[in-house]
Amino acid sequence: MASAVAAQVQSNPASAPQLQRGIVKMVLSGCAVIVRGQPRGGPPPERQINLSNIRAGALARRAVQGQPDTKDTPDEPWAFQAREFLRKKVIGKEVCFTVENKTPQGREYGMVYLGKDNSGENIAESLVTEGLATVRREGIRGNNPEQARLCDLEDQAKAAKKGLWTEGGGAHTVRDLKYTIENPRNFVDSLHQKPVNAIIEHVRDGCIVRALLLPDYYLVTVMLSGIKCPTFKREADGSETPEPFSAEAKFFTESRLLQRDVQIILESCPNQVILGTILHPNGNITELLLKEGFARCVDWSMAVYTQGAEKLRAAERSAKERKVRIWKDYVAPTANLDQKDRQFVAKVMQVVNADAIVVKLNSGEHKTIHLSSIRPPRLEGEVQVNRFRPLYDIPYMFEAREFLRKKLIGKKVNVTVDYIRAATSAMETGGVPAFPERTCATVTIGGINIAEALVSKGLATVIRYRQDDDQRSSHYDELLAAEASIFKVKSEETQKAKQFLPFLQRAGRSEAVVEYVFSGSRLKLYMPKETCLITFLLAGIECPRGSRNMPSGMQVAEPYSEEATIFTKELVLQREVEVEVESMDKAGNFIGWLHIEGVNLSVALVDNALSKVHFTAERSSYYKTLLSAEETARQRKEKLWANYEEKPKEEVAQLTEEKERVAKYRAVYVTEITDGLHFFAQDVETGTKLESLMESMRGEIAAQPPVEGSFTPRRGDFCIAKFGDGEWYRARIEKIESPAKVHVYYIDYGNREILSSTRLAALPPAFSTRTLLPQATEYTFAFIQVPQDEDARTDAVDSVVRDIQNTQCLLNVEYSGIVCPHVTLQFADSKDDVGLGLVKEGLVMVDVRKEKHLQKMVTEYLNGQESAKSARLNIWRYGDFRDDDADEFGYRR
Structure with missing residues (x-):
């Protein structure tokens, strides 16, 4: 020393x-x-x-x-x-x-x-x-x-x-030092990407630091957006193995930032990790790390980088060209090509596909060029091989081909070769026909990138690559930006869906094309006027469910689910329809009515005895029509009503009068609360079994630790996952974006997380769901409406989290729902109703139920709502609030 x-x-x-x-x-x-x-x-x-x-x-x-x-x-x-x-x-x-x-x-x-x-x-x-x-x-x-x-x-x-x-x-x-942030995502959003003064207190590696935010003294971990540096891998014995140049990258950041006064732009907070850009008077450390070859660009976090992704790509390109540090052995994808073979002008002779053209070179030779980094339309689900014609049977394949034909055929284009995709043998593709060598390039005409134009019109998608895969378009970021401009509402993009909902509700009937039919009542629609894809659920009906993976195993298909799916496919698949959007579920799926040539699909399914009327239809103008169709189907006694026996009116009246609300409360432990005010709970009775199972499982894992990287995740599989506290828990894999981004659901606690596959391992058979069923059950509150308004809903959720998360309560199931049971929940000590308390505090509105045996509860809730109105609490703080004002806060009427 x-x-x-x-x-x-x-x-x-x-x-x-x-x-x-x-x-x-x-x-x-x-x-x-x-x-x-x-x-x-x-x-x-x-x-x-x-x-x-x-x-x-x-x-x-x-x-x-x-x-x-x-x-x-x-x-x-x-x-x-x-x-x-x-x-x-x-x-x-x-x-x-x-x-x-x-x-x-x-x-x-x-x-x-x-x-x-x-x-x-x-x-x-x-x-x-x-x-x-x-x-x-x-x-x-x-x-x-x-x-x-x-x-x-x-x-x-x-x-x-x-x-x-x-x-x-x-x-x-004495500082009021804050080591944790209760809701980091809201904290980051509240700053609106404004620079925050900070002191860098610790440098974990080249791109991860611990910062003290001023003047409120929040101590947070910040990962630099858009890049990844070599890091220190933690081994099973607790030691750390440095990757090449990890120590140098850490010193580079440390010598420039450690304990310096900086400004940080907090840009995003996916999965509890804060992404940001650190600005020092002497420069931007993110770009410096790239330029000096201490880091590489990463696509997933570059999307939130506010200083311009092109700057990062240029800095990385400079390091690659100079072959410095991590790029010392770098070989460009087109290094073996002469300049004349990398860039040339050619005439388009044929459009082969939505991503492939044949051009004629100046030498007279014909060459097939594939557009870099894009994928043409594909057919979801199984393909019927007999008489299958991809150009005409795959939605939008013909339109994509026509777009290229009209733009390019017979015209000269500029071709810049980005990479050569090597041929694949039948052995590599598992016996599927091999692909020959492909020349992948960026093709422009009149300064317009043809691949980008295809993507921006929704006629192609951008390929996602492994992080170390350098064979991609030289304009890859522009392609991603073009794809992002087309508003695709997916289940994980609920925030965008919520912003889009009021627009669709005000639009009344909107034109759409049915892209795909998942089941009798669940479809994927393309809305040409709004250039967006949405998942659409039919309102007012209860359609038989098909088979699907559940936490407890495979759920068997309900009778006539397949017939309902076929009926919907034959009636609307790839047809032009009109839709009326009424609401949205917690996953970002829109709910409403679909019409084709004057036929309401919900009514048609009910009329054909393939669906039943759901109680939510009572609020709709189609309610009487649905009831009439259901009555007709019952009289025919076919399909769903084949075994239906009508009871005498006197017996029905007697049953209605005698039926009363059953209050059978049981002790549960609330483990997780979602942003939609659903919650997950464990039965207290089985709590000791879970504790015993977890103790035994962790003992076995400690004795025989899993080999990191040996587990290959597959969607739907049960596994064990290493949570943030360093302990292993039972989980189920819900989605795989990449080896570094695997979506898991903790089956005993109800929370979800995105993990690297290195933090997953096979579930030991002795601790499978056969030994002990998943302990987390999803519920939602009965008799209340959760506000769609972001701030109002956040207030309600925060109140519930403070009151009941990680506490024991008493639960009673009141009625079933589409997603999960609707329940009332009481505090274990005071026996006060949690949902009623939310109503009395003016945090939610009452969902009025029609069932006679529930009217006493509904009346109690309505009285609580009136007291909140009188006191002008929370959502009622603006004074007179009429039912027709409910949309201001996003409630259903």
């Missing part, structure tokens, strides 16, 4: 400590710094120097995670101010120092001076002068002038009442 700094003897070593030089890397406190030497072929060595004869206050420390006997400790008064005084004075600057004493434990004490020799400012004296440190008088020797001077300076600071010596004790100098 002695080589960390250059030593220079100022006088006889026997008479004075050796004077050494270094650069201050970090200020640990008001009386301790870390000094490093100059880098020589890698990160330099470093050493900690504690200032002799003085003491500054201790900074706050967080409790050790996983050790319940430790607690958070706050700052001592003036501790942070002392650290800041020292940080601003010496961080990143050259200093000289002497080591006067070294303890048996290796702690070094000495004096530190600004500059290249001891004629510079004495740091310890400056701290004492400002009243930010006290002098250790117990070890003072009378013949030491430096110690005597410190005592004099301390007496002067006391007389002047500076710092520690001011009246009041300095309680106002």
Whole structure:
């Protein structure tokens, strides 16, 4: 460690400590710094120097995670101010120092001076002068002038009442340090991507830092948007293995940012990870890391980078061309091509497909060119091989081909080859016919990128690549931007769907084309006027469900589900229809009515005995028509009504009068609450079984740890997943975007997470769902309507989270729902109704039910709503609120 700094003897070593030089890397406190030497072929060595004869206050420390006997400790008064005084004075600057004493434990004490020799400012004296440190008088020797001077300076600071010596004790100098953010996504959104002042407190690796946000003292971990640096892989024994250039990348960031004043643009918060861009007066560290070959671009986070993705691509391209650091062995995809073969002008002779053309070169040779990084329309589901004609049977394949034909045929285009896709053998493709070698290029005409034009019109999609796959379009980011401009509402994009909902509701009947039929009542629609794809559920009916994967296993198809799907396909698939959107479910699927040539599809399914009327149809103008169709189908006694036996009217009336609400509350433990105010709960009765299973499972895993990377995730499989607390839990795989982004559902707790496949492993058979069924069950509150308005719903959800998450409650099922049972929930101690409390606080509205046996509960809820209105609480705070004003807060009427 002695080589960390250059030593220079100022006088006889026997008479004075050796004077050494270094650069201050970090200020640990008001009386301790870390000094490093100059880098020589890698990160330099470093050493900690504690200032002799003085003491500054201790900074706050967080409790050790996983050790319940430790607690958070706050700052001592003036501790942070002392650290800041020292940080601003010496961080990143050259200093000289002497080591006067070294303890048996290796702690070094000495004096530190600004500059290249001891004629510079004495740091310890400056701290004492400002009243930010006290002098250790117990070890003072009378013949030491430096110690005597410190005592004099301390007496002067006391007389002047500076710092520690001011009246009041300095309680106002103690920070309210916040280690966690309750809702990080809302926190990031609330800043509207405005630069936030911050201090970088720790550098985990080249692209992950710990930052102190000012002035509110939030301590957050920030990952740089758009890039990834080599990192330190944690091994099973707890050690870390550095990837090539990981230490150099860390030092590059550390030497420029550690404990510097910066500004951070917080750009996104997917899956609890805060993505941001760090701006320093000397530049943007993200772009510098790329330019110096310490990082590579990553597509998933580049989408949120606010400074322009093209800058990152240009910086990475510069590093690749210079072959620096991580790119030292880089070979460009077109490195083996001559310039004339990379870029040329050719005449389009044929449009083969939506992504392939045949061109004629100047030499007269014909060459097939594939458009880089795009995929033509595909058919979802199984393909009927007999008489299958892709150009005409795949939706929009013909339109895509026609678009290219009209734009290109017989015209000259500019071709820039991006990469050559190697031929694939039958063995590589699992026996499927092999693909020949493909020349993939960017084709432009009149300055227009043809691939980008196809994507922007919804006639092609952009291919997603592995992060290390460099064979992609040279204009890949423009393709992604074009695809993003087409508003595709997917189940995971509920926020966009919510923004789109009011527009579709106001539009009345909208034109659409049925792209795909999932089941009798669930379809995918393309809306040409709005250029968007949506998932659409038929309103007012209860259609038989097909087979599907559930947490507890495969659910068997209900009778006539297949017939209902075939009926809907034959009537509307790839036809032009009209839709009326009424509402939306929690997954972002739109709910409404579909009409084709004057026929209401919901009514048609009911009339053909393939669906039943659902109680939600009562609010619709089609309710009477649906009831009439259902009555007709019942009379015919076919399909769903084949075994129907009509009861005498007297018996029906007697049953209606005698039926009463059954209150059979049972104890549950609430584990998770969703943004849509659904919640997951475990039955308390089976809680001990779950605890026993988890204890046994973790013991087995500890004895035989899974091999990292050995598990191949497949959608629908049960597995074990490593949660943020480092423990393993049972889970089910819901979706796989890439090996680094696997969506899992924790079957015993109800929460969801996106993990790398390296944090997944096979579920030991002894702990499968056959041994113990999934313990988390989804419920929602009865008798209430959850507001669609973002702020109003957030208030309601926050209230429920505070009151019942991770607590024991009492639950009673009131009636069934489309997604899950509707229940009332009581606090275990007071027996107060949680849902009724939300109504009384004005956080939700009442969902009025028609069933007679529920009218007593409905009346109680309506009375609670009236009291909230009178007090003008929350959603009622604007005074008179009529039913026809409900849309302002996004409620159904």
